[in-house]
Amino acid sequence: MSKYETIIGLEVHAELRTKSKLFCDCSTTFGAEPNTQVCPICLGLPGVLPVLNKQAVEYAIEAALALNCEIQPYNKFDRKNYFYPDLPKAYQISQYDLPLARNGYVTIHVDGKTKKIGITRIHLEEEAGKSVHSGDNILGSEYSLEDYNRTGIPLIEIVSEPDMRSPAEAYAYLTTLKNILQYTGVSDCKMEEGSLRCDANISIRPVGSDKFGTKVELKNLNSFRAVQKALEYEEKRQAKLLDRGEKVIQETRHWDESTGRTHSMRSKEEANDYRYFPEPDLVPVVISTEWIEKVRERLPELPEAKWQRFVHEYGLPEYDTELIISNRDMAEFFEATVKLHNDPKTVSNWVMGELTRLLKESGQAITESKVTPEVLARVIKLVDKGTISNTAAKTVLEESFKTGKDPDDIVKEKGLAQISDTAELEKVVAEVIAANPQSVEDFRNGKDRAIGFLVGQVMKATKGRANPKLVNELLRKKLQ
Amino acid sequence: MSLYQYTAHELRDMLRRKEVSAAEITDSVLERIDSLDSVIKAYVTVTAEVAKSMAKAVDAQLAQGSDLPELAGIPMGLKDNLNTKGIRTTCSSKMLENYISPYDSTVYEKLIKSMSPLLGKLNMDEFAMGSSTENSAFFNTANPWDLERVPGGSSGGSAAAVAADEAIFTLGSDTGGSIRQPAAFCGVVGLKPTYGRVSRYGLVAFASSLDQIGPITKDVTDAALVLTAIAGHDPMDSTSVNKEVPDYTKFLKEDVKGLKIGLPKEYFVEGIDPEVKTKVMETVQKLEEAGAEVKEISLPHTDAALATYYIIAPAEASSNLARYDGVRYGYRSETAPDVLTMYKKTRSEGFGPEVKRRIMLGTYALSSGYYDAYYLKAQKVRTLIVQDFQKAFEEVDVIVSSTTPTPAFKMGDKIDDPMSMYLSDMFTLPANMAAIPAISVPCGYTEAGLPVGFQIMGPAFGEGTILHVAYAVEKLTGARERRPKLPEKGGAACE
Numbered sequence: 001m002s003k004y005e006t007i008i009g010l011e012v013h014a015e016l017r018t019k020s021k022l023f024c025d026c027s028t029t030f031g032a033e034p035n036t037q038v039c040p041i042c043l044g045l046p047g048v049l050p051v052l053n054k055q056a057v058e059y060a061i062e063a064a065l066a067l068n069c070e071i072q073p074y075n076k077f078d079r080k081n082y083f084y085p086d087l088p089k090a091y092q093i094s095q096y097d098l099p100l101a102r103n104g105y106v107t108i109h110v111d112g113k114t115k116k117i118g119i120t121r122i123h124l125e126e127e128a129g130k131s132v133h134s135g136d137n138i139l140g141s142e143y144s145l146e147d148y149n150r151t152g153i154p155l156i157e158i159v160s161e162p163d164m165r166s167p168a169e170a171y172a173y174l175t176t177l178k179n180i181l182q183y184t185g186v187s188d189c190k191m192e193e194g195s196l197r198c199d200a201n202i203s204i205r206p207v208g209s210d211k212f213g214t215k216v217e218l219k220n221l222n223s224f225r226a227v228q229k230a231l232e233y234e235e236k237r238q239a240k241l242l243d244r245g246e247k248v249i250q251e252t253r254h255w256d257e258s259t260g261r262t263h264s265m266r267s268k269e270e271a272n273d274y275r276y277f278p279e280p281d282l283v284p285v286v287i288s289t290e291w292i293e294k295v296r297e298r299l300p301e302l303p304e305a306k307w308q309r310f311v312h313e314y315g316l317p318e319y320d321t322e323l324i325i326s327n328r329d330m331a332e333f334f335e336a337t338v339k340l341h342n343d344p345k346t347v348s349n350w351v352m353g354e355l356t357r358l359l360k361e362s363g364q365a366i367t368e369s370k371v372t373p374e375v376l377a378r379v380i381k382l383v384d385k386g387t388i389s390n391t392a393a394k395t396v397l398e399e400s401f402k403t404g405k406d407p408d409d410i411v412k413e414k415g416l417a418q419i420s421d422t423a424e425l426e427k428v429v430a431e432v433i434a435a436n437p438q439s440v441e442d443f444r445n446g447k448d449r450a451i452g453f454l455v456g457q458v459m460k461a462t463k464g465r466a467n468p469k470l471v472n473e474l475l476r477k478k479l480q
Numbered sequence: 481m482s483l484y485q486y487t488a489h490e491l492r493d494m495l496r497r498k499e500v501s502a503a504e505i506t507d508s509v510l511e512r513i514d515s516l517d518s519v520i521k522a523y524v525t526v527t528a529e530v531a532k533s534m535a536k537a538v539d540a541q542l543a544q545g546s547d548l549p550e551l552a553g554i555p556m557g558l559k560d561n562l563n564t565k566g567i568r569t570t571c572s573s574k575m576l577e578n579y580i581s582p583y584d585s586t587v588y589e590k591l592i593k594s595m596s597p598l599l600g601k602l603n604m605d606e607f608a609m610g611s612s613t614e615n616s617a618f619f620n621t622a623n624p625w626d627l628e629r630v631p632g633g634s635s636g637g638s639a640a641a642v643a644a645d646e647a648i649f650t651l652g653s654d655t656g657g658s659i660r661q662p663a664a665f666c667g668v669v670g671l672k673p674t675y676g677r678v679s680r681y682g683l684v685a686f687a688s689s690l691d692q693i694g695p696i697t698k699d700v701t702d703a704a705l706v707l708t709a710i711a712g713h714d715p716m717d718s719t720s721v722n723k724e725v726p727d728y729t730k731f732l733k734e735d736v737k738g739l740k741i742g743l744p745k746e747y748f749v750e751g752i753d754p755e756v757k758t759k760v761m762e763t764v765q766k767l768e769e770a771g772a773e774v775k776e777i778s779l780p781h782t783d784a785a786l787a788t789y790y791i792i793a794p795a796e797a798s799s800n801l802a803r804y805d806g807v808r809y810g811y812r813s814e815t816a817p818d819v820l821t822m823y824k825k826t827r828s829e830g831f832g833p834e835v836k837r838r839i840m841l842g843t844y845a846l847s848s849g850y851y852d853a854y855y856l857k858a859q860k861v862r863t864l865i866v867q868d869f870q871k872a873f874e875e876v877d878v879i880v881s882s883t884t885p886t887p888a889f890k891m892g893d894k895i896d897d898p899m900s901m902y903l904s905d906m907f908t909l910p911a912n913m914a915a916i917p918a919i920s921v922p923c924g925y926t927e928a929g930l931p932v933g934f935q936i937m938g939p940a941f942g943e944g945t946i947l948h949v950a951y952a953v954e955k956l957t958g959a960r961e962r963r964p965k966l967p968e969k970g971g972a973a974c975e
Contacts, residue, residue: 040583044803046576046684047563047585049717081799081846083823090802139818146807275846277855280688280796283718 004204004242006235007212008170009162010227012177013155014187015127015195016059021152022126023050023093030193034147042152044088049281052077056154057285059186060100060124061295063156066184066302067119067177069104071292077124077279085138085146086129094125094157096276100287106160106180107304108172109318117173118161127153130194150194156187162201162212167231174198174224175326179303183328191223198227203248204238213238214248218262220255230255234262306331314344323352329366333373340377343384350376354394358401370404371397378407386467392416418467422474425458425466429474432457443479451475483508484645485963488554488702489729491648495542495553502538502553505648506531506597509555513599513646516966521621522631522641523600524560525568531555531597538595551709552595557647559638560601561608562693563682564588567598571684572616573606575804575811575830585682586717587651587693587710594709599647602637606832607801608658608686610634611904614895615834623665624964625930629888632662632904638696639666644966649697649706653683655690656789657883657908660920663696664883664933667922667964669703669950670696672908674940675915676721678707679714685800687793688719690912699960700921700951704728707943723941731944732951737771739949742876746782747907753886759924759932760882766956767880767949777876779868784861785910786902791845791858792913798842804830837898862913869914873939878949881907883920883933907935917943921950922959931959 021028024041041048057075064071078096104119129151135141158177164170178196181187189196198221203213218234221227233255238248253262303325310321310331325331330351337347355376359366376397383393388411399410411417419425432454433440443450451472458471483491483505494500510528517523538553558564561571563581570576584592591598605615613621613636621636623629624644631640635652639662642650652659654672663670671694678693685691695706708729713722743764748757768774806812806826813825831839845854872879884904894901911918916937923934934953938946954960 043808045582045809046569046571046579046803047561047581047682048583049681049719051716051718079799081802083802083805085805085807085819088803088808090805091799139820144819273848275799275843275848275851277795277799277846277851281685281719 003207004235004239005207005209006165006167006231007162007203007205007215008164008167008231009201010160010164010170010173011199011201012158012160012174013197014063014158014181014189016056016063016154016156016186017188018053018055018059018154020053022053022056022124022154023152026152028153030190030195032149034145034149037149038151042088043148044090050093050279052282052285053154056124057100057287058291058295059154060122060156061287061292062184062299063158063181063186064101064104064122065292065296065299066180067101067104067106067122067158069101069119069122071101071287072098073287074098075100075285075287077282078276079279080125081275084128084131085144086131086148086151088129088148088151092126092128093279093282095123099123100156106173106176108169108176109307109322110169110172112318115163115169117163117169120159120161122156122158125155125157127151127155162203167228167235170200170231171224171228174227176303178224179326183300183302197221198224200227200231202231202234202238204235204242214250216248216250217252218255219252219265222257226255226257229260230262233260237262300328314338316344316348320345320348320352324348327366333366336373337376340373341380341384343380346380347376350380350397354397358398362401369401371401375400375407382407382411386418386420386469387411388416389418389464389468391464392418415465417465419462419465420467420470422470425462425470425474428458428461428466429471429478432461433475433478440479482512482645484512484648486648487698488551488648488705491554492550492552492705495538495548498542502535502542502597503532505553506535506555506599509599509645509647512644516644517646519622519627519966520624520640520644520646521619522602522637522644522646523557524570524572524603524618524637526600527567527598530567531599534592534595534597538597541595549594549709550705551591553597554648555597555599556591557599557602557638557641557650558588559604559635559650559652561604561653561684561686562588562601562651563684564598564601568601569684570601570618571607572604572618573831573835574617577617577811579810583682586679586714588682590710596709602635602641602650604637605634605658606835607684607797608634608653608655608691609797609834609838611657611661611901612889612891612894613637613662614891615832617832620891623888624966625667626888626928628890629930630665630891632665632884632888634658634662635670635696636662639663639668639670642666642668642696642698643964649695649702651693651706651710652696653686653691653693654908654912655686655793656912657905659694659696660883660908660918660933660935661905663920664922664931664935665888667925667931667959667962668696668698669700669919669921669954670694671703671707671919671943671947672911672917673707673711673943674721674917675912676719677711677723677917677941677943679712679717679720681714681716685796687796688800689796690789690793692912700919700947700954701729701732703919703950704732704947707947711943721941726944728944728947731948733948734952734955735771736767736949736952739767739772739878740876741767741772741774741949742777742872742879743774744779744782744872744879744881745776746779747881751885751903751906752882755926756882756884756886756932759926760880760934763923763934763953763957764880767952770952770956775876777872777879779865779872779879779910781861781864781868782910785865785913786906788858788861788865789905789909789913790841790902791854792862794838794842795845795855795858796842798839798846801831801835801839806830834898865910865913866915869910869916869937869939877938877945878942879937880949881935881937883907883935887926887928887930887932911937916940917946919946919950921953923953923957924959925962
């Protein structure tokens, strides 16, 4: 790919987590029986009118602020007209020429480099319903079924600038964007439930050229990995075309996960002229500075600010930082633990390691866990003081995770405290030396490895409770 | 005199004096419908049982001695584009011929609360597009004053029913004159309120930024009474205005001394029928004699109003009517092999020619490449029209004109000539463009005995003022005294 430069822009649709729909009070809960969360308004029956859900506007403002955008003070809605069975009014209420927000950016970290990806615009609109076809698509089907539960759920469309230069940057942008939205809590961003969706635009151009090449729009990207793979496939496909002296056609292409290819989907069912015009059934929404500031005050610390703090204040490696801040609750758990036990790297190891493993196995969220920051800090302190071994600490954590018991109690109940009593250990050491003359001889002959075996024997004799560091010291002293 | 001949306020007083029962009133009007509607054909659906059960409830409440709402026991009809739960709402279209609404429009809810018995749903031009009710997919409605003439439109059924005493009052909808023009043709009172005064929730949309629901009544007092009952902010309609609703009957008085009346010179030009013009000018003179100050004013953008209207209204209609696609409800062409053909056939077969004409006009006006030249330009001209009126209302209290350029025309006369049909709304549609209230009140009759409507326009939320002037006109002209000669029982009209 050195001959060409790749240009990528992404359009992300995120459903807002309001309780009710954008223009009626139907529930937005996912997974209900088809067509049970509908009313005359979202079904677009003759004579109904939309009434704007203020909460959705507020969530959109919150998302826009989190993405560093300027908020449009005067907002109106427009109708996007097209025919499709999942669109009951045959128009979608959206925003056309005056989007709610513009000129934002997202900071991404890829391969140790930091980069800003511009956000062109964010606008608020309503969801369409869901079609299920008996065949591959609507024209090739015997019948299609429509579920209008999703119809009218509020959505923000976030359009990026064509600022990404590789599929990896696109992937980083998406994970960062999702993370920001989840931090604010305005969207749950579940791609598997369709509450987050992404279309990608990609073109390539010879390195050094400042003119954009012909772009291709990619659809059916059902995961962030799919976005990356489809973009990787597409940049190769376009490069091959250009190498052969052919042209890239401006079109929409469908990503096929099973074959790992994109294919052209210019279908007749797609209308091009949406005949946008201002929605006469809604009055303009004025977003005051006071409203914006009220929302801004509510914003949590965002991932990028956390990232900077974790790397610079705590001195955490970027890898650890990325992992921990990828989940707001985990980041907060981490910080709470560090406050109780100021050893960020050790805390991060425990959070990313044992705790994450236990959470995964039980399917629990970190906020549901019986292991609180207090428990984890206590367990680490016990290791630090030499009261328990690292191995025992894992047992303590697991037990506390299951039962919620106090770590100190677990240590007592299970007898996990290390033997750090020199006199007691010296006795065992003497016995082990007497019982293993061969190893003793090996050690004395310079086989340093033999000491490990002897330590193991002491540990075995004490059922793992001996302080291994101390045992090692005692052995060496005796054998010298 | 039969009960069906009375006005709403007369019946209200008789009910309170217990001279009649609500059941008697409703039965009387139902019988009238029964005997006459085969001739007038105002009703698409008659809901006798619904009306009777409401009348019964009114009588029960009356017997208990509890207070009754103003319109309790006064039977009415609704234009068939107002949603009524469990009752067909057809818009006089094949598309919705068997459509039964699952919800009530806000105005109907309010009338239910007012305990006004629903007699039925009234014929109209399909989806409210037309000026003669000849665009109904079902049948023509006759003008009670001359059965060979149209009742006007699109609320032709609503106006004819009131004129023929087949309802004590009705509601219509007015997008470009659809209440006032048929009221003028049928010799009754029709009021289009300020945009936002009455909730549009449940009114099947034609052109959302122009549509308003309003009363069609036998006299001006009834118009004030009904408007008071149906006006007000509705959380279900964002464009309805949160402004207190006065008791509009309080505005009614004969005295017009000192009132400033504007005569727009652009409304008294060629194309206006000389007899109509004479009647209107005579009325103006009477107002002047009664002490009103009359002055000529100018609304300079009047000539652009019609063209502008025929961009904006069809543009909005093309979008509003797109939902009738055969997927979920209403007519569906059954022969189509795929969804695209189904859309095309459903809409080709389900809509009548006028509706299709306007959908095409509107689709064209909104298409990329034409949007700026048509829709956007039209919106700018609309602003100029609004400003014309604002300026005028700095000088005068009301603006008057004839409601229509001609009296009711014969059926079939204009149906094949859309342009001349559109021209019959030239004096009414500016009020929709400017979102201001306007009323049509009978002011006299032509030689041939056809009613002439007098239009009074007021500033936004000036319903009280236009009702006041309309009341004065009603008293000064005595036009209300004359009623159409219709048979007591069935058959053709006498005289």
